[in-house]
Amino acid sequence: MRRGRRRGARKRTWGQLLVVLAGLVVFAAAVGGAAGLGMVKSQVSQIPRVSVGLSLDLVGTSVDPERRGSTEALNFLLVGIDNAAGIDPDSPIHIDRDVNTLLTDSVILVRIDPDADRVAMLSIPRDLWVPIAGKGWSERVNAARGIGGAATLIETVSEYLGVPIHHYVEINFAGFLRIVNAVDGxxxxxxxxxxxxxxxxxxxxxxxxxxxxxxxxxxxxxxxxxxxxxxxxxxxxxxxxxLGVWNDLERNQRQQEFMVATLKRAVEKGIRNPLTLRRVANELLDDDNPSITLDDRITVGQLVDLGDEFRSFPVDQIERYKLPVVDAAIDGKQVLLLQEEEAQSVLEFFKALSLAGVRVRILNGTRSGTVAGVEAELERAGFSVVDRGNADRFDVARTVVRHTEAAEDKATTLARYLEPAPLRELVAEIDGADVELVVGSDYGAVSDTPRDSAS
Structure with missing residues (x-):
């Protein structure tokens, strides 16, 4: 089964993905497993944090040790800041620019899905015209961070595109230069x-x-x-x-191609070796001029778990996406407008709810039935079964998914995997789980792939 992989089965590593894309040596260090864990901890302590926890989707950001080892899909917002602080004043980077600028030079959404063995990146054009979160007016997305900080940028991207953002990574020009230098070009x-x-x-x-x-x-x-x-x-x-038409889409394509090329170079240079990782770490981290920033939710445990899940992930299998946009002029500014209908197919993977983030309580609603087999099928599919027991009656003919209003999306996700399609029941409260699955006599199976709709 495509989605049937459990922890302890074939592992892959995508650790070098973020170390090279955004200077995150802590991710690459996870590749070294136990040998590299000490280095991971020491490097994490040196990387500045930005307080954006309240702006992040908390699925996938839990520090609960019981959640360690889950295979939740995570969306990282990688941001390149148009800032040349700490760079040699003779560098060509300083040509016609303000050293204190806070515009975002690049915004990339990276999705890591261990359960599906997929890594994908989506470039968000800097000239995309978006409503600025909490402001009541619109501007190019590259201005959001300067307007209200990293939290405003996170909320702006998440709200406009309708995607959850679980973690935030920021790097300035100095960090980019150090990455390229660390892998010898x-x-x-x-x-x-x-x-x-x-x-x-x-x-x-x-x-x-x-x-x-x-x-x-x-x-x-x-x-x-x-x-x-x-x-x-x-x-x-x-x-x-x-050369070309001089728009952001061409530049986004060059950036994605360069990122993949950099990853390949890092692997060739032996970044999976703990000693090489330490050298790269020393190259990237500079106490006097920090160039990398992480959100305040990411933990060492999560980094190591993700590294274990994706050991030896082939760089060539990273999927690359771009948003469908059209040129426009607004208030005298040349901007890009999202083609919302066409964008939905592009955003589908990035919006997808992590199955491991759906906590299910299974209740037996039949006299002859047992929920042990149902539990095994749900866990093989990737759902988190947190409890099981008996329903309040044993003559349930049609399987039911109970949920609160807040957990409607999770209930929809679960329902799409059940055969035949279950009934849905809205309840006021569910303690200790996101949804309750009342197994009826019509229950068939948990499907390998979801239906297009929940019913």
Whole structure:
């Protein structure tokens, strides 16, 4: 069964995903298991935290030790800050820019789903026009953090796209440079010469080029690149012409491709080796100029558990998505508008409720039935069975899913996996569980895959 994997079965690691994408050596350290745990703890203590816990979806952020080892799917919001603090003043990064700016240069939603063996990333264009959470007006999404801090950015993205955000990771330019330096540059397939004088970017040849830190940052940031005209000479400034259509979507694609290339480079450099991890950690963390920030909910235990769940995850299997948008002008600003109907299929995986986050109490409603088999099927599918017992009667003909108004989404998720489709019952309160499953005589099975609807 695709969803039948239990802890202790084949493990994969996605730890190097976030260490390279966002400077999180603590995730990569989880790859080293027990050997790397001491280093994980010491590195976590050095990374600054931002208090955004109340803005995060608390599913997947529990510090309850009983929840350790669960296979809950998690959404991480990875944010690159357009801030050059701590960087050499002679660096081309400082060209035409304010060192104190707080705009978000990139916003990426990463979904980690151990139960489905899937890792996916979704780029959110910086010019996406969104309602700013709690403000009553709209602006480009890259302004949200500067308006109200990380919490406002989290709430803005979560509310507008309708996706839960469980953890927050922030990195500035200095952190990006340290990542690239730590892996000795990143080889990238350059299809054609590319240039952007405003960022100090100039690559005159095509092919696989190992980008140094400054060139790599300029490459992923450029929005108005040039290339050499057919038959032109790269040494002749007059032969450079516009490359592409100069929008955020092209840049997002370059960023995603660069992230995957960086992950591959990190694996090649042996980032799964604890000694290599320590070297990378020392490269990334700078007490005088911290460049990485984590949310105040993530725990060492969660990092290690996730590392155990995804041991040796193939980098090439990371899924990449982009939002469907259209160009528009609002209040004199060039912005991007979300095509909401088309976006739903893109957002479906990122919205999906983690099955491990659905806590089920099973109640037997038949005289001859037993709930032991039902419990086993639910757990194989990924649900969390927290209790079982008898219903208040034993002549239940049709299986029922009971739920409170607050747990409606969880009840819908459970119902979609049950065959045949159960009845639904709204109740005022359920103690100790999210939903109650009253097993009737019509109960068939827990399906491997959900139906399109709960009924």
């Amino acid at each position: 990143v080889p990238v397939e350059i299809a054609q010469p590319i240039r952007d004088d405003s960022l100090g970017l100039r690559i005159e040849q095509s092919g696989v080029i190992t980008l140094d830190p400054d060139t790599a940052l300029a490459y992923v940031r450029t929005r108005r690149p040039l290339t050499v005209a057919e038959g032109g000479d790269p040494a002749n400034d007059g032969d450079w012409v516009r």
